Structures are given as C-alpha cells and as structure tokens.
Amino acid sequence: SAAEKGGYDYFMLKEIAEQPKAVADTLLGRIDAAGSLSLDEVRISAAELREVDKVVIVACGTAFHAGMIAKYAIEHWTRIPCEVELASEFRYRDPILDSRSLVIAISQSGETMDTLMALRHAREQGSRVLAICNTNGSTIPRESDAVLYTHAGPEVAVASTKAFLTQLVACYLVALYLGQVRGTKWGDEIRAVIRDLSQIAGAVDRVLETMEPVRELARSLAGKDTVLFLGRHVGYPVALEGALKLKELAYMHAEGFAAGELKHGPIALIEEDLPVVVVVPSPRGRSVLHDKIVSNIQEIRARGARTIVIAEEGDEAVTPYADHLVRIPATPVLLQPLVATVPLQVFACELATARGNEVDQPRNLAKSVTVE
Ligand code: AGP
Numbered sequence: 001s002a003a004e005k006g007g008y009d010y011f012m013l014k015e016i017a018e019q020p021k022a023v024a025d026t027l028l029g030r031i032d033a034a035g036s037l038s039l040d041e042v043r044i045s046a047a048e049l050r051e052v053d054k055v056v057i058v059a060c061g062t063a064f065h066a067g068m069i070a071k072y073a074i075e076h077w078t079r080i081p082c083e084v085e086l087a088s089e090f091r092y093r094d095p096i097l098d099s100r101s102l103v104i105a106i107s108q109s110g111e112t113m114d115t116l117m118a119l120r121h122a123r124e125q126g127s128r129v130l131a132i133c134n135t136n137g138s139t140i141p142r143e144s145d146a147v148l149y150t151h152a153g154p155e156v157a158v159a160s161t162k163a164f165l166t167q168l169v170a171c172y173l174v175a176l177y178l179g180q181v182r183g184t185k186w187g188d189e190i191r192a193v194i195r196d197l198s199q200i201a202g203a204v205d206r207v208l209e210t211m212e213p214v215r216e217l218a219r220s221l222a223g224k225d226t227v228l229f230l231g232r233h234v235g236y237p238v239a240l241e242g243a244l245k246l247k248e249l250a251y252m253h254a255e256g257f258a259a260g261e262l263k264h265g266p267i268a269l270i271e272e273d274l275p276v277v278v279v280v281p282s283p284r285g286r287s288v289l290h291d292k293i294v295s296n297i298q299e300i301r302a303r304g305a306r307t308i309v310i311a312e313e314g315d316e317a318v319t320p321y322a323d324h325l326v327r328i329p330a331t332p333v334l335l336q337p338l339v340a341t342v343p344l345q346v347f348a349c350e351l352a353t354a355r356g357n358e359v360d361q362p363r364n365l366a367k368s369v370t371v372e
Pocket of ligand 1: 060061062063106107108109110111112115158159160161248367368369
C-alpha cells in the first residue's frame with residue numbers, strides 16, 4: 001500500500017532514501033567513546049581472530065559486490081590474504097579451507113541457498129563462519145558461528161540498495177576490527193577511518209540531495225540498448241553493481257569492466273554516443289589510478305562515447321572530458337563505494353520507470369533465491 005511505501009511510488013525509492021539512516025543504524029553502538037570498535041557480538045574471540053591466516057568471502061549478486069569491496073579493505077588493513085567467491089561456484093571446486101580460515105557469508109535475506117550451501121561446506125572443512133546478514137534469525141546466521149547484523153530494516157524491493165550500503169559498512173567494520181585486534185602498522189589510519197565512517201551517513205545524504213540531474217539523464221537514455229560501466233580499485237565492484245542494477249531494473253544490456261581491462265578487449269565496444277559511466281577514484285591517495293582513469297575517459301570519448309563521470313567534489317581533472325558530471329563527496333579511498341553507488345541506484349531506478357518497467361518486482365526475479 002501507499003502507506004507502507006512511506007509516500008514514495010516504489011519501495012525501491014523509499015529504500016534508497018533510507019540509506020543514510022540504514023548506514024548510521026549499522027554503525028550504532030559499534031564504535032565506543034574512545035573511537036575504537038567494539039564488536040563483542042561477533043562471538044569469535046580476539047585470540048582466534050589473531051590465528052586467522054586466510055579470509056574467504058562467499059555471496060551472490062549484490063552481496064558478492066560488497067564482498068569484492070571488502071577484499072580491498074581486509075587485505076589493506078589486515079594484510080591477511082582474502083578471496084571472494086561467488087557462492088554458487090565455491091563448493092564445487094573443492095576450495096582449500098581449514099580451521100584457520102575465516103569464511104564470511106554475506107546475505108541480505110539470510111536464505112540464499114547458494115550461500116547457505118557454501119557456508120555448510122566451509123564448516124565441514126572446520127572453518128569458522130561469520131555471517132553478515134540483514135534478517136534476524138534467518139537460516140544463514142543460525143548456521144554460522146557468529147553474525148554481524150546489518151541494520152538496514154526490511155528491504156522489500158527486489159533490487160538491493162540499502163542492504164548493500166549496510167553490507168559495505170559491516171565489511172568495513174570487520175576489516176577494521178581485524179586490523180585493530182591484530183595490531184597492524186595501519187593503526188593510525190584505522191582510527192582515522194573509523195572517525196570518517198562515523199560521519200559517512202551525512203555524505204550519503206548529501207548525494208541523495210543532488211540526484212535530480214541523474215534522474216533527468218536517465219530519462220534521456222531510456223531509448224538506449226546498452227550502457228557500460230568502468231571503475232578501478234573499489235570503483236570496479238561499484239561499476240559491476242551499477243551494471244547489475246541496470247540489468248535487473250531496466251532490462252538493458254549493461255556491463256561493468258575494470259577500466260584497466262579496456263585496452264584488452266572491451267574498448268572495441270565503444271561507438272558513437274554509447275553511454276559509458278565511469279567511477280573515478282579519488283585524486284588523493286592513489287592518484288596514479290586517478291590519472292589512469294582520466295586517460296581512459298579521454299580514450300573512450302575520442303571514440304565517440306558519451307561519458308557519464310562520477311567524480312569527487314573538487315576533482316577538476318575530469319571536467320573537460322565529462323559529457324555528464326556527477327559529483328560525490330570526498331571520502332577516504334576505500335569508503336568511496338558508500339557514496340559512489342548511490343547515483344547508480346537512482347539512475348537504474350529512473351531508467352526502469354522511464355521504460356515502463358515494474359520497479360519493485362522486476363520480471364523473472366525473486367527477492368530471495370532459495371533454490372540452488
Ligand atoms: C540484488 O539487487 C539482487 N536482487 C540479488 O543479486 C541479491 O543481491 C542476491 O540474490 C543475494 O541475495 P541475498 O543478499 O539475500 O543473499
């Protein structure tokens with residue numbers, strides 16, 4: 001009913017708008033007064049976490065994209081090797097696991113059969129399983145050794161939005177917590193990022209306030225067949241997520257690429273007026289990557305692409321090459337997906353509406369996939 005949708009036309013719109021609160025709620029009570037993380041609810045002892053020699057993340061779809069981003073954070077802040085695998089592929093390749101492997105299963109619903117089967121397989125090999133889940137008491141957390149709940153509240157739209165942002169928050173918390181417990185050389189950075197994370201809901205809110213031009217752009221592209229998405233580093237999974245949203249909602253051919261791969265094939269797809277969304281890494285921090293992506297934008301534009309550039313406020317290097325420029329607030333490099341994903345959600349939702357598609361219930365899809 002209209003009341004359930006809180007005045008929005010679709011649950012998806014409501015859920016996109018709820019993201020600042022969902023993010024804040026997922027952080028609530030998990031950062032103490034001294035600015036350290038307290039994750040006692042993760043009932044795997046600090047001693048056990050210090051023994052972990054490998055992290056393996058399993059998930060599907062959007063949750064898998066959260067896992068891809070988690071890998072960058074976990075390896076950077078903890079120096080523990082981390083693999084991310086589609087849950088549906090995991091157990092069939094006889095993965096190498098033992099009691100020192102920490103397996104993280106990410107699932108909004110907690111009922112996804114592929115993810116459940118992957119975690120059962122991990123536990124059979126003696127690994128500890130930590131669930132990141134949005135649904136209290138669902139099967140995946142019940143069968144895991146520990147759970148860190150995301151507090152997105154119920155997500156009704158089939159296309160995942162607020163659950164994704166909170167999965168990212170939970171992944172950052174786990175990565176930072178592992179770093180904190182194990183005491184890496186990144187101690188100061190970890191403390192600074194925890195501070196930034198506690199402010200990030202405000203940044204998500206600011207993105208939401210500036211989305212009208214994105215909606216307008218989406219409407220103007222309603223007649224297109226294909227949209228490509230490019231990103232690098234944590235922007236690569238964001239590109240994949242943007243493409244997945246567009247497939248699900250707009251039924252368009254959408255593909256995400258690591259921008260560095262362009263020259264290895266995908267650049268052949270570029271033609272006159274093809275919309276290409278580029279997620280630009282922060283010019284601070286890893287500025288080498290930033291410069292490389294700016295060259296990519298130049299290359300595809302020289303071949304006729306219509307460039308839709310998502311870049312940090314104050315990043316002027318991209319301006320001459322952007323046919324459409326979407327600004328996002330500056331964040332620490334690893335946290336950028338929390339703000340960069342939002343315009344892509346809005347873009348896909350508006351394109352679906354413009355194409356007359358059912359936003360909350362896309363064809364052929366179910367909210368949780370309880371078959372393998
Ligand atoms: C996201 O928009 C999708 N509908 C889908 O990829 C989803 O993320 C995936 O099926 C995993 O679901 P889960 O998080 O409930 O396990």
